[in-house]
Amino acid sequence: MSQYRIAVLVGSIRQDSLNxxxxxxxxxxxxxxxxxxxxxxxxxxxxxxxxxxxxxAEVQQLKTEIARAQGLLIVTPEYNRSIPGVLKNALDHxxxxxxxxxxxGKPAGVIGxxxxxxxxxxxxxxxxxVLAYLDVPTLGQPEAFIQNKDDLFDxxxxxxxxxxxxxxxxxxxxxxxxxxxxxxx
Numbered sequence: 001m002s003q004y005r006i007a008v009l010v011g012s013i014r015q016d017s018l019n020x021x022x023x024x025x026x027x028x029x030x031x032x033x034x035x036x037x038x039x040x041x042x043x044x045x046x047x048x049x050x051x052x053x054x055x056x057a058e059v060q061q062l063k064t065e066i067a068r069a070q071g072l073l074i075v076t077p078e079y080n081r082s083i084p085g086v087l088k089n090a091l092d093h094x095x096x097x098x099x100x101x102x103x104x105g106k107p108a109g110v111i112g113x114x115x116x117x118x119x120x121x122x123x124x125x126x127x128x129x130v131l132a133y134l135d136v137p138t139l140g141q142p143e144a145f146i147q148n149k150d151d152l153f154d155x156x157x158x159x160x161x162x163x164x165x166x167x168x169x170x171x172x173x174x175x176x177x178x179x180x181x182x183x184x185x
Contacts, residue, residue, distance in 0.1 A: 004034045004179055007069035011076030011087035011112070011123075013042040018148050022113045025077040025159050029172040036073065036180075039065050041090040052097035059093045065101040066094055070183035072108035072136065073175070078116070087128070091115035095134050102168045104135040107182035109175040111144045113152075119145030144171050 008027075012019045014174070020038075027036040043058045051059070066072075076083055095101045110127055112120030124145070131138050146152075146164070152162035159168055 002033060002152055004070045004183060005068060006030075006036045006071045006073050006179070007066055007106075008036050008038045008073045008075065009041060009087060009090060011074070011084045012169045013086055013105055015049055017077075019075045020079050021157060022111065022146065023073065024157055025153065026073065026075070026111070026168060028158055029165075029169050031176060034176065037043065037065065037069070039090070041086055044086075044089055044093055045097070047089055047092040049096070055093075055096075062090065063094055063100075066102040066106065069106060070102070071179035072106050072129075073129065074108055074110050076110070076112045076120055076123050076127060077117055078112065078114050078120040081122045082126045083123045083130075087127075091130055091134065101134060103131070105182075105184075106136055107179045108136045108138045109171075109178065110138055111146070111171065113146040114146050115148050117147055119147050121145045136180075137182050139175055142167075142174060144168070 008023050010017060010020045010023050026099060044062065046058055076087055091103070094103050108131060110124050112124060114120050130136055149161065151160050152164060159165035
């Protein structure tokens with residue numbers, strides 16, 4: 001059996017991030033041959049092309065972890081109808097210098113949670129545009145725009161609403177098939 005290492009990027013760096021909770025709950029729905037490694041993006045300097053010739057150690061570490069992964073799981077909040085700056089910064093660092101795009105060809109799943117009724121629909125659309133340019137094949141269906149509810153997560157961090165758990169299990173099943181179809185293992 002092949003093992004699939006998934007690099008997880010959570011677009012929220014706050015301590016009690018709903019999107020981090022969602023990322024952890026999703027990992028619990030995955031099969032045993034999938035492992036999820038959360039990439040650190042809060043320690044990256046702001047992208048500056050002047051650094052392309054000598055990327056900081058934090059950027060090199062990020063690119064190494066991306067290279068080791070067979071797939072990407074990007075879980076993002078929506079800030080002002082788009083993706084958080086910290087996530088865009090990580091995407092920029094991983095794609096530079098020009099011609100050294102660490103993201104290229106890595107199959108991805110995009111999902112997010114927010115208190116709002118439309119979840120993270122606009123942030124996900126913006127993210128998909130960036131990922132398309134970065135040559136990241138991204139799962140198109142099912143889309144998942146999760147609205148947070150008080151009882152969404154149980155005391156163990158699992159999805160506590162059965163209908164939502166079933167929906168997210170279906171999403172995870174499609175994501176797993178997507179990664180297996182596109183990943184080189």
